[in-house]
Amino acid sequence: MKIAVAGKGGVGKTTVSGTVARALARAGHNVLALDADLNPMLGVSLGVGADQTELVLAARQAIADGDAEHEPTLEGIIERFGADAPDGVRLVVASRLDVIDPGCMCCGVNPANLVRQLEHGERTVICDLEAGLSTVEKLEPGQVDVVLVVANPSGKALEVARRAVQQVDGVSEIVVIANRVRDESDVELIREVVGDREIVVIPEDPVIAAADWEGIAPIDVDPDAPGVAALVRLAERLAGAPVAA
Amino acid sequence: MAGAPAARDRAPALGDGSAPLRVAVVGKGGTGKSMIAGTMARLIARRGTPVLALDSDPLPGLSLSLGSGPEPFPPPLIDAARRDSEGRWGWSEGLTAAVAAQRFATDAPDGVRLLIRGKPGREGYRPIMSASKAFWEVTHGLVDAPEFRDWALIGDLPAGPYQVADDWAPYAHAYLVVVNPTVQAAVTARRLVRLARKRTPGAAVLIIANRVTSDDDVRHVEKLVREPVFDSVPADDEVAAAERLGAAPIDAAPYSAAVAAIDRLIAALPAVSR
Numbered sequence: 001m002k003i004a005v006a007g008k009g010g011v012g013k014t015t016v017s018g019t020v021a022r023a024l025a026r027a028g029h030n031v032l033a034l035d036a037d038l039n040p041m042l043g044v045s046l047g048v049g050a051d052q053t054e055l056v057l058a059a060r061q062a063i064a065d066g067d068a069e070h071e072p073t074l075e076g077i078i079e080r081f082g083a084d085a086p087d088g089v090r091l092v093v094a095s096r097l098d099v100i101d102p103g104c105m106c107c108g109v110n111p112a113n114l115v116r117q118l119e120h121g122e123r124t125v126i127c128d129l130e131a132g133l134s135t136v137e138k139l140e141p142g143q144v145d146v147v148l149v150v151a152n153p154s155g156k157a158l159e160v161a162r163r164a165v166q167q168v169d170g171v172s173e174i175v176v177i178a179n180r181v182r183d184e185s186d187v188e189l190i191r192e193v194v195g196d197r198e199i200v201v202i203p204e205d206p207v208i209a210a211a212d213w214e215g216i217a218p219i220d221v222d223p224d225a226p227g228v229a230a231l232v233r234l235a236e237r238l239a240g241a242p243v244a245a
Numbered sequence: 246m247a248g249a250p251a252a253r254d255r256a257p258a259l260g261d262g263s264a265p266l267r268v269a270v271v272g273k274g275g276t277g278k279s280m281i282a283g284t285m286a287r288l289i290a291r292r293g294t295p296v297l298a299l300d301s302d303p304l305p306g307l308s309l310s311l312g313s314g315p316e317p318f319p320p321p322l323i324d325a326a327r328r329d330s331e332g333r334w335g336w337s338e339g340l341t342a343a344v345a346a347q348r349f350a351t352d353a354p355d356g357v358r359l360l361i362r363g364k365p366g367r368e369g370y371r372p373i374m375s376a377s378k379a380f381w382e383v384t385h386g387l388v389d390a391p392e393f394r395d396w397a398l399i400g401d402l403p404a405g406p407y408q409v410a411d412d413w414a415p416y417a418h419a420y421l422v423v424v425n426p427t428v429q430a431a432v433t434a435r436r437l438v439r440l441a442r443k444r445t446p447g448a449a450v451l452i453i454a455n456r457v458t459s460d461d462d463v464r465h466v467e468k469l470v471r472e473p474v475f476d477s478v479p480a481d482d483e484v485a486a487a488e489r490l491g492a493a494p495i496d497a498a499p500y501s502a503a504v505a506a507i508d509r510l511i512a513a514l515p516a517v518s519r
Contacts, residue, residue, distance in 0.1 A: 038404065038407070039406070041429040041433065154489050159491070160304060
């Protein structure tokens with residue numbers, strides 16, 4: 001299974017990606033968590049810590065700075081730009097570099113291509129996409145099984161979600177994640193924008209806020225907190241029956 | 246919130262103290278860059294200084310925070326640049342950076358003028374490449390343009406590091422790096438601080454802590470970013486309510502604590518406190 005996670009910056013894409021990845025791993029999946037965001041912070045939500053997250057980023061930066069060789073093979077990318085996260089999740093940072101060698105896979109010039117080339121067979125791949133629309137606009141049918149479009153109840157986030165849903169419609173299954181929801185009116189605000197489709201609600205949760213403050217994985221703080229538990233249930237759903245209604 | 250006065254004292258001067266404010270607002274996505282840039286632009290204009298807001302973010306944001314309504318599509322700058330027979334980009338006939346900025350900026354409330362790079366669509370930047378090229382030229386050409394000598398320039402840059410690396414805000418006397426009290430926002434800020442210092446050594450790099458709820462949050466940001474916080478903007482329910490509906494905070498929540506904090510921030514930036 002390949003899952004892509006899209007949305008405006010700051011809506012909680014990384015929290016969703018990291019927590020779903022950990023929950024899938026706890027359920028027995030072999031999970032590869034791919035970070036394609038320009039500000040690759042997935043390591044923090046996965047629970048590898050800020051320092052380790054920065055180390056992986058530095059390995060990619062070394063290529064951009066010309067201090068390290070490019071890495072043309074996929075397995076090499078997983079080895080060199082990766083770190084082991086708890087529960088057996090493998091984190092791989094594949095954010096776009098500012099100096100790109102055309103045709104080189106490790107530059108992540110097109111994260112959609114990278115996702116496509118990842119053999120998944122035994123592996124569950126979850127990809128935290130670049131904030132915004134640039135990658136979802138390039139997705140083609142068959143590249144991913146499901147796109148999670150994350151939105152919180154704010155005008156700007158909803159505008160990005162509306163456009164993301166428009167782009168992905170017909171390309172992949174879509175599950176809209178209404179994040180940081182406080183009440184039913186928040187859900188309605190989101191429903192007005194994304195239309196009559198499946199919405200998974202993640203309630204505003206002080207445990208997630210506290211985890212973000214500390215830089216640790218929400219699932220390590222309290223897997224039963226309302227927001228975290230909703231993400232664990234989302235992972236169960238994704239792992240189980242087809243998501244489409 | 247008072248922020249960290251000691252840190253403010255250590256901040257470098259911006260320009261010579263008489264030049265109008267010229268800043269680029271950067272930071273992780275969702276930290277409040279556009280809210281701060283848009284509100285600053287409106288407040289500076291109300292102080293009587295002409296303001297050009299420069300939006301190079303590919304995502305919607307600044308126009309909502311400015312309260313200027315939907316963005317024109319295609320971007321007005323699309324006619325400003327053209328390619329010659331050898332494929333080189335240049336200004337369309339009769340244009341300079343200053344003339345392009347005058348002609349293709351649109352009106353926002355309080356007399357603010359807004360220039361947009363344009364938002365890419367399904368085919369990326371290709372259909373609006375001329376606007377993108379022209380925007381980059383404008384940002385560089387305005388640095389010394391006499392027509393804009395008295396203008397404040399407020400740039401809202403996208404979340405990634407590339408426009409800082411590629412010098413999309415050469416006019417900036419200061420980078421305002423917006424940070425929330427979270428590790429993700431702080432690690433991103435740390436990276437932007439390094440990059441801005443390396444690529445633009447002449448500009449001040451100032452940390453603005455946004456959505457803080459306590460002095461503890463400010464200290465937490467300082468510890469995580471490893472830089473002093475220049476000023477802070479409080480978490481504000483009125484602003485959140487405005488943003489929920491896509492309204493400009495300065496219109497929907499003009500007396501909010503966050504808007505007041507941004508007004509104080511402007512006063513604290515030396516170049517406008519002349």
